[in-house]
Amino acid sequence: GVRAAGTAVIGFDKNMRNVNSIAQLSEGSFRALEKQVAGLAGKTAQSPRVLAEGLYDIVSSGFKAKTSLSKTSEAIKVLEAAALAGTAGLTSTAVASKAVAAVLNAYRLKASQAGKVSDALFRTVDRGVISFEELANNVGDVLPFASALGVNIKQVGAATATMTKAGVS
Numbered sequence: 001g002v003r004a005a006g007t008a009v010i011g012f013d014k015n016m017r018n019v020n021s022i023a024q025l026s027e028g029s030f031r032a033l034e035k036q037v038a039g040l041a042g043k044t045a046q047s048p049r050v051l052a053e054g055l056y057d058i059v060s061s062g063f064k065a066k067t068s069l070s071k072t073s074e075a076i077k078v079l080e081a082a083a084l085a086g087t088a089g090l091t092s093t094a095v096a097s098k099a100v101a102a103v104l105n106a107y108r109l110k111a112s113q114a115g116k117v118s119d120a121l122f123r124t125v126d127r128g129v130i131s132f133e134e135l136a137n138n139v140g141d142v143l144p145f146a147s148a149l150g151v152n153i154k155q156v157g158a159a160t161a162t163m164t165k166a167g168v169s
Helices: 002-023 027-044 048-060 074-087 093-106 111-127 132-141 143-149 153-165
Strands: none
Touching: 002 027, 002 048, 027 048, 027 074, 048 074, 048 093, 074 093, 074 111, 093 111, 093 132, 093 143, 111 132, 111 153, 132 143, 132 153, 143 153
């Protein structure tokens, strides 16, 4: 009950402080970011602590956590897409965060494309014989080459799904 809630709050605060060790936000901006992460909890059915863990990977991947009054930060856009992916039950927010951030960075895409990237990764898992974790752990090996050759993430996903169905690990 109360003890578990207290532990969750402490875990959230610690994880958010870890995020800010990279983001270097002012206290006011940091509090605003905390509110945005907490607000995503209900929307994505993920705990604030789990969301903060995913946010750490996203911010460390280079997505900005600073927000303005009129705009949502890049990091929150990516986090929302990753958390929704985690909610679908095929992976965790942390795994989805790493995979989505890797694809966005490899293709130099904006944070606003995170939902499309997440969808492409899920289609790969759905059509192939591969888990989201396996995809996330291995897609980074091919992304720099695919991006440089102009092979988009949907094509990479289709090739991966086809190969895994044929027995290639």
